[in-house]
Amino acid sequence: MKLYHYILNSAGHRVRIALNLKGLAYESVLVDLRAGKDEQKAAGYLAINPQGLIPALEVDGSILTQSMAIIEYLDETHPSPPLLPKDPVARAQVRAFAQAVACEMHPLNNTGVLAYLSQGMGLDEKKRAQWYAHNIAKGFSSLEIMAARHADGAFAFGDTPTLADVLLVPQWGNARRYKCDITPYPRLAAIVSACEALPEFRDAAPDAQPGFAEIMAGR
Amino acid sequence: MKLYHYILNSAGHRVRIALNLKGLAYESVLVDLRAGKDEQKAAGYLAINPQGLIPALEVDGSILTQSMAIIEYLDETHPSPPLLPKDPVARAQVRAFAQAVACEMHPLNNTGVLAYLSQGMGLDEKKRAQWYAHNIAKGFSSLEIMAARHADGAFAFGDTPTLADVLLVPQWGNARRYKCDITPYPRLAAIVSACEALPEFRDAAPDAQPGFAEIMAGR
Incomplete structure (x- = not known):
């Protein structure tokens, strides 16, 4: 798994926590959102995610976006420890x-x-x-x-x-x-x-x- | 089930669609958000939902809030027709x-x-x-x-x-x-x-x- 994120972006921070709680190793790719850098709008990143949004998680050739959707994906594919109760x-x-x-x-x-x-x-x-x-x-x-x-x-x-x-x-x-x-x-x-x-x-x-x-x- | 919602509030509109797609009947309680009415902040509604947020769905004595959470609850408890794919x-x-x-x-x-x-x-x-x-x-x-x-x-x-x-x-x-x-x-x-x-x-x-x-x- 490869995580595209930025250090100060809190949506990426959420995904880092979830990956750690699940004990999942990942490759980290920083996308610098700072004004003047704007790497999320650069051609290189748009080729990966045409929406230009971070965080994004690359899994088996698929790009997943939106941090809560990514975290629920991790919870469904790696159920232990669970991040949602059963009831x-x-x-x-x-x-x-x-x-x-x-x-x-x-x-x-x-x-x-x-x-x-x-x-x-x-x-x-x-x-x-x-x-x-x-x-x-x-x-x-x-x-x-x-x-x-x-x-x-x-x-x-x-x-x-x-x-x-x-x-x-x-x-x-x-x-x-x-x-x-x-x-x-x-x-x-x-x-x-x-x-x-x-x-x-x-x-x-x-x-x-x-x-x-x-x-x-x-x- | 009792849905607390407001006609023009799009989060409530989402829940109405989901209830209809699931074929679930519900009691409708309108909470008037208009300035001057502000029924979401009135004591009567705060006794039901102390956060003063709509929509809220009352199910078996529990109050559920946040429209996406409510819709996923409906999908989990009434799986057909599904609102999420299996993969x-x-x-x-x-x-x-x-x-x-x-x-x-x-x-x-x-x-x-x-x-x-x-x-x-x-x-x-x-x-x-x-x-x-x-x-x-x-x-x-x-x-x-x-x-x-x-x-x-x-x-x-x-x-x-x-x-x-x-x-x-x-x-x-x-x-x-x-x-x-x-x-x-x-x-x-x-x-x-x-x-x-x-x-x-x-x-x-x-x-x-x-x-x-x-x-x-x-x-």
Whole structure:
């Protein structure tokens, strides 16, 4: 398997966590999304994925896109350890938590949208910071309610990591990097701490990737 | 089953289509999202769903949220007709198409975000229309590429509707209602036509819901 991803892109971060939890080795291909590099729009990458999106996972000649779809693929083809519970209602609750990140938080605060708010909408740095913090607060407030209802385990849903934790940790990392206030979400903080105690999560983190220090120095 | 939804909310529209495709009867409870009504924030609804989100599906005392999670729940508990193929790679491709709508298009153009662009970001009507059209064009361009690779059936993936079609049709409806240019996406248009020929899709459409004319008259 070959993973096309970028160190700071949280959708790629999700897939790295899932691959680690499944114990799957992969070849890492970094696609540099930074303005001026734009490798996701270069001919070389478009030949692999015509949509120009990352992350993408190459498996047996197929290109899989969209991080949650990739993670469910990994869960279906490598069932142990499972990232979703067996009971249909419980599966729906774990997926709903994951989708509250993937369908409500991340889409609003990703690099492309922030660039368009500036270049297309003419918003200044201060307004964009307000936008970012607003979406984090709205999303995490909702997740904190969901998580508090399942506070009987170390992780978001029970005593082993699920798709919910895989989605939460990268979003939490973004909020920290953008210095958003994360103090109102103690249950989420406890879940993230439990995840970060595991090498599968630590090794997938942006700051554990080769090249991280160089990228941060250039920001 | 009891569905809490709103006629013009496309996430609820997705669930109505899925329920119809599965042939499942449901009790319909409308939650009026319009400014001034805000029934999703009223105490009555918060007692049902503390997150104040719609759609929500009540099943045997459980409240399920997030439309894709609800639809996968319906597919797992009522497998016929299937909304996902059996092959893991094909499942991932269908889910990726659905998520390209649910994680990249809809989150940017929903009612709450448009209201925040105006009230929080101070953008005028013209800028918001530009934002809306930009996100539609970006998303549909990407979906057209994905759909063109699977153009051997009437629907997005083959000869029966899948999760991909269930997500596409409401988003297409929004684009039409906002008078976005949809002429550059002939494959998507053909898929939508195939879907709209089915009563399961027609009966789930906003304009087939009681109260639609009244809502539109008030806009």
